[in-house]
Amino acid sequence: MLEIKNLHVSIGDTQILKGLNLHIRPGEVHAIMGPNGTGKSTLASTIAGHPNYEVTEGSIHYQGEDLLTRESHERAAAGIFLGFQYPVEIPGVSNLNFLRTALNSQRRIRGEDDMSAAEFMKLVRLKADDLGLKPEMLKRFVNVGFSGGEKKRNEMVQMAVLNPTLAVLDETDSGLDIDALRVVSDGINAQRRDDTAILLITHYQRLLDYVQPDVVHVMAGGRIVKSGDKTLAAELEDKGYAAYG
Amino acid sequence: MDNYFDTVINDQIASLPSDPARVGALTALKKLGFPTKRDENWRYMDLSGVKQAAPYLARNTVITPELSSSDAEGINAIFINGYGFDINKNALKDVALASSTNIHSEDNAFALASQALGHDGVCLKITKDTELKGPMHLHHQCKDAGECAIHLRHQITLNKGASLTLVEHFSGDEDAYWDNQLMQITLEDGATLKHVRLIVEGANATHTSKCAIRLADNSTYEGFTLICGGKAVRSTSHIQMLGTGAHADIDGLSLAYSGQMADSFVQVEHLVPGATSDQIHRNVLAGRGKAAFQGRIIVARDAQKTNADQSCKSLLLDRSAEVNTKPELEIFADDVKCSHGATVGELDEKALYYMLARGIDPVTAKALLVEAFASGAFARVEAESVRSAISESLQNWLNAETKYG
Numbered sequence: 233m234l235e236i237k238n239l240h241v242s243i244g245d246t247q248i249l250k251g252l253n254l255h256i257r258p259g260e261v262h263a264i265m266g267p268n269g270t271g272k273s274t275l276a277s278t279i280a281g282h283p284n285y286e287v288t289e290g291s292i293h294y295q296g297e298d299l300l301t302r303e304s305h306e307r308a309a310a311g312i313f314l315g316f317q318y319p320v321e322i323p324g325v326s327n328l329n330f331l332r333t334a335l336n337s338q339r340r341i342r343g344e345d346d347m348s349a350a351e352f353m354k355l356v357r358l359k360a361d362d363l364g365l366k367p368e369m370l371k372r373f374v375n376v377g378f379s380g381g382e383k384k385r386n387e388m389v390q391m392a393v394l395n396p397t398l399a400v401l402d403e404t405d406s407g408l409d410i411d412a413l414r415v416v417s418d419g420i421n422a423q424r425r426d427d428t429a430i431l432l433i434t435h436y437q438r439l440l441d442y443v444q445p446d447v448v449h450v451m452a453g454g455r456i457v458k459s460g461d462k463t464l465a466a467e468l469e470d471k472g473y474a475a476y477g
Numbered sequence: 478m479d480n481y482f483d484t485v486i487n488d489q490i491a492s493l494p495s496d497p498a499r500v501g502a503l504t505a506l507k508k509l510g511f512p513t514k515r516d517e518n519w520r521y522m523d524l525s526g527v528k529q530a531a532p533y534l535a536r537n538t539v540i541t542p543e544l545s546s547s548d549a550e551g552i553n554a555i556f557i558n559g560y561g562f563d564i565n566k567n568a569l570k571d572v573a574l575a576s577s578t579n580i581h582s583e584d585n586a587f588a589l590a591s592q593a594l595g596h597d598g599v600c601l602k603i604t605k606d607t608e609l610k611g612p613m614h615l616h617h618q619c620k621d622a623g624e625c626a627i628h629l630r631h632q633i634t635l636n637k638g639a640s641l642t643l644v645e646h647f648s649g650d651e652d653a654y655w656d657n658q659l660m661q662i663t664l665e666d667g668a669t670l671k672h673v674r675l676i677v678e679g680a681n682a683t684h685t686s687k688c689a690i691r692l693a694d695n696s697t698y699e700g701f702t703l704i705c706g707g708k709a710v711r712s713t714s715h716i717q718m719l720g721t722g723a724h725a726d727i728d729g730l731s732l733a734y735s736g737q738m739a740d741s742f743v744q745v746e747h748l749v750p751g752a753t754s755d756q757i758h759r760n761v762l763a764g765r766g767k768a769a770f771q772g773r774i775i776v777a778r779d780a781q782k783t784n785a786d787q788s789c790k791s792l793l794l795d796r797s798a799e800v801n802t803k804p805e806l807e808i809f810a811d812d813v814k815c816s817h818g819a820t821v822g823e824l825d826e827k828a829l830y831y832m833l834a835r836g837i838d839p840v841t842a843k844a845l846l847v848e849a850f851a852s853g854a855f856a857r858v859e860a861e862s863v864r865s866a867i868s869e870s871l872q873n874w875l876n877a878e879t880k881y882g
């Protein structure tokens with residue numbers, strides 16, 4: 233479903249990813265763990281098509297197609313969702329307007345009709361309720377004045393409404409209280425289907441207790457240096473990254 | 478231009494119905510002359526269109542106005558090339574015609590030109606405690622006028638406790654006309670005027686307009702001016718706070734892309750104690766578009782307890798756009814609260830990318846961000862129909878900007 237080969241990425245003159253390989257099949261959940269600054273968010277941004285990240289070598293294919301030739305919004309329409317480590321505030325644009333515009337823009341790119349206002353409202357209210365986001369927060373400006381945890385919940389509401397086939401969730405668990413972590417995990421599990429894939433970037437094993445990964449990768453120095461099953465996460469929790477420095 | 482003040486203007490005035498206000502204005506205008514770039518108040522304005530068009534007065538040709546059905550709803554007056562076409566008298570039954578003799582003297586050359594050479598536009602009084610339902614719309618349209626000057630003078634008085642929502646629409650075709658209008662407004666005690674002006678002139682047009690507003694005790698003026706069309710547009714607002722407890726909001730949004738320039742000049746004079754004013758202005762510039770905002774706040778020596786605020790923010794969509802902002806505070810009282818602030822910024826790259834990552838195409842994403850920024854300027858406009866007219870003009874401007882930049 234997602235096939236990354238020998239990926240080299242730089243920002244300006246700095247090389248961050250140095251030959252990364254990753255293969256995710258439909259229905260799988262993968263987790264990436266690794267020390268700060270190794271390039272986990274860089275990988276996520278590159279998959280999403282951030283213009284500042286330059287791919288100097290290697291390839292990314294999604295559902296058999298070359299992803300690197302497509303722009304960000306086209307990748308989103310193709311079903312790729314990036315849950316931001318730091319969700320962005322957009323003063324003056326309401327959550328509802330933002331989400332409805334995003335959904336319909338994706339549908340148009342895919343050649344589908346717009347979703348009606350009534351249908352959209354029904355959907356978004358349902359998903360917000362599932363994820364414990366208060367309905368009045370939908371009317372507020374995107375992430376403006378939201379607490380750290382509320383921003384992450386909001387990301388999950390967006391994911392649930394947009395219903396992607398590949399979700400790349402960059403530290404969606406950080407900043408969440410214990411109850412919120414459970415709610416968000418339920419949201420992620422709801423997105424787990426035979427035809428979807430999920431890539432979790434996290435520092436903590438706790439999330440992986442709720443969302444059980446099929447594969448855990450350790451990333452260091454801009455590469456994946458070890459892969460294993462979920463026991464690898466427990467091992468890391470225990471011993472840290474010293475062995476991969 | 479040289480012979481304009483010597484001979485042309487005399488001929489022009491001779492062709493108009495005589496009235497004493499013209500004579501006084503003409504004398505003052507001849508003495509003052511038209512402004513030039515050397516005048517501090519006019520340094521940003523492109524006056525070339527005025528020079529070209531001034532010698533030719535618009536003629537009265539019978540033209541049927543073109544209005545879409547949504548425009549026609551609630552229409553009260555249409556002026557084509559400065560000539561009144563239709564005033565919906567039914568809607569104005571609570572209104573009396575004002576006399577044009579109590580016209581206030583003006584110190585701005587183009588306002589004087591409107592007084593000397595203009596036809597009477599709307600001259601009305603809203604009688605005591607009358608609350609007109611629904612907005613009153615004035616449409617000013619220029620059509621097949623050629624290169625000529627259109628002068629109009631309007632006077633509106635709201636008697637004690639009266640209230641009105643007035644929406645003015647300025648539009649025109651591709652001709653290089655000069656639309657020059659003066660609106661004098663008097664708000665008596667406790668009167669409320671909501672005044673929205675949508676200046677969407679034709680691509681080659683020059684527009685100069687002045688709104689002079691006098692506020693008595695406890696009266697309220699809520700003004701909003703949108704400039705989003707015309708080769709060179711200058712909007713002057715002159716607000717005189719003459720009564721305690723009076724309040725004025727003077728908000729504006731200027732949009733300009735290559736070939737457009739929007740110049741806003743707001744002067745608020747606090748002449749008595751205990752009045753408040755607030756200005757929120759936004760500029761959005763694209764391509765080689767130009768905008769200027771000069772906001773002058775004058776607080777007279779005994780105008781204690783004045784509260785006067787001003788905020789001007791500009792968004793540059795391209796590095797080649799130009800904006801000049803110039804706050805001027807002249808405060809002679811000591812117990813006052815005055816503030817002003819000006820910022821210039823670009824589109825928030827992070828917000829833009831966040832939108833793209835959610836599947837919003839780049840054109841829509843940019844439009845959403847521009848709208849979000851611009852809407853700060855008309856947050857105080859309440860009437861839904863008026864808000865959507867503003868949004869529509871904004872959207873049209875954005876579409877044109879994407880096409881012609």
Ligand SMILES: Nc1ncnc2c1ncn2[C@@H]1O[C@H](COP(=O)(O)OP(=O)(O)OP(=O)(O)O)[C@@H](O)[C@H]1O
Nearest residue numbers: 243244246248266267268269270271272273274275
């Ligand atoms: N715009 C930039 N310019 C230069 N260097 C950058 C830029 N953005 C990120 N980097 C660098 O790239 C490296 C990888 O950053 P990245 O955010 O991908 O790390 P991460 O693995 O997600 O870390 P964390 O666990 O702290 O989130 C870091 O050294 C960072 O300083």
Ligand SMILES: [Mg+2]
Nearest residue numbers: 272273317402
């Ligand atoms: Mg990171």
